[in-house]
Amino acid sequence: MVSRRLLTQCKSSSQLRCHRVANPFQSSRRSLSSSATSSRSLPRHTTLFGCALIGLAIASPLVYKMAMAGPLLLDSLTLAERDERTKSEQAVTEASPMRLRMEKFIKEQQKEIVRALEEVDGTPFRIDAWQRKEGGGGITCVLQDGLVFEKAGVGVSVVYGTLPKPAILKMRANHKNIADAENVPDSLEFFAAGLSLVVHPKNPMAPTVHLNYRYFETANPDGSPGAWWFGGGSDLTPSYLFDEDAIQFHKALKEVCDAHDKDYYPRFKKWCDEYFYNKHRGESRGIGGIFFDDLDETVRDKENTFAFIQDGLKSFIPTYIPIINRRKDMPFTEKEKEWQQLRRGKYVEFNLVHDRGTAFGLNTPGARVESILMSLPLTASWQYMHEPAPKSREARLVEVLKNPKEWV
Secondary structure, eight states: OOOOOHHHHOOOSSSOOOOOOOOOOTTTOOSHHHHHHSSEEEEOOOOOOTSSSSSSSOOOOOHHHHHHHOOOOOOOOOOHOOOOOOHHSSSSOSOOOHHHHHHHHHHHHHHHHHHHHHHOOOOOEEEEEEEEEEEEEEEEEEEESSEEEEOOOOOOEEEEEEHHHHHHHHHTTOOOSSSSSTSSSSSEEEEEEEEEEEEEEEESSSOOOEEEEEEEEEOOOOOEEEEEEEEEEEEOOOSSSSSHHHHHHHHHHHHHTTTOOHHHHHHHHHHHHTTTETTTTEESSEEEEEEEEETTTTTHHHHHHHHHHHHHHHHHHHHHHHHHHTTTTTOOOOOHHHHHHHHHHHHHIIIIIIOHHHHHHHHHHTHHHHGGGSSSSSOOOOOTTOOOOSSSSHHHHHHHHHOOOOOO
């Protein structure tokens, strides 16, 4: 999650505003039906950057008009204004600030993922683009009640803001370089960007998947980069367990991790099992994956960590698409559909009871509730005292959720 330690101190952050902007995918997306090629009005859903960008907060290119009547000193510009000026004057390259490179990368990946999911389902995503008057914005892409996916959301969020002194002091517990202990400023500007997605298939044989990769950076009072870190991960939540799928999913994540650090996978796999744990049920939300936060210069340098983030995000399509294609057309019974709905209920419980990002978002004044709850499935159910039959496929899933396995 983009540090809870930070954002719990930042509830006074300026309220987001939504403005209608041009469809950012219009020039590049490939339509799958004649209806998809017609121009569509943007929906009014809006997005919030919560503590983990997990509410599928999503971002569009900034449309930040700067006054041009006379010279403007860089020292008088906010971080958002400086970045917008930079992007208007030159292309983002490998020599650009990391925040601009991360923004460019996640927007490119969002388009690729949306295109891949549309090819599987045959239904176009609904796109909602918004801006934030303080700087930054979002793109929310949602496919609801499709042919394959009950609900899928893919979001990018880019947010600029200011940290008050209490938040800076809190963050020093994990990031000593954020400020000099003897000269803590009254405030610091920050930048946060990330891509989040959640996909809930219709077929109970096909697993739900969640993914989030994010970057956070502060700016010193003189505008130079301050503290920075990356976070992210991906996890799989099946209703019916296929070992083949679990092994493929974990193997792909392990290969990504091992290419950068052999210690990453065991460490981040354990972190994932511990974080996505439905404590009141005594079981995990799903079969895990990887989860990590606060990857900064104490772990690895910025370029190597960014390369790891890129590889992790790029692995989603070649990993999940084969799994969904194997399962989307499998036959299933009404009883199996009922079990999926019960498992979806457990998914909802975790997100609303234990997930830190959801809790933060719902308690933030001016929050965009529709976006925060976008990760929830379209349908779910609860039954009183339901227990799966002994030695059934349902019982095996519960056993694995109560006792996480080493899949690779």
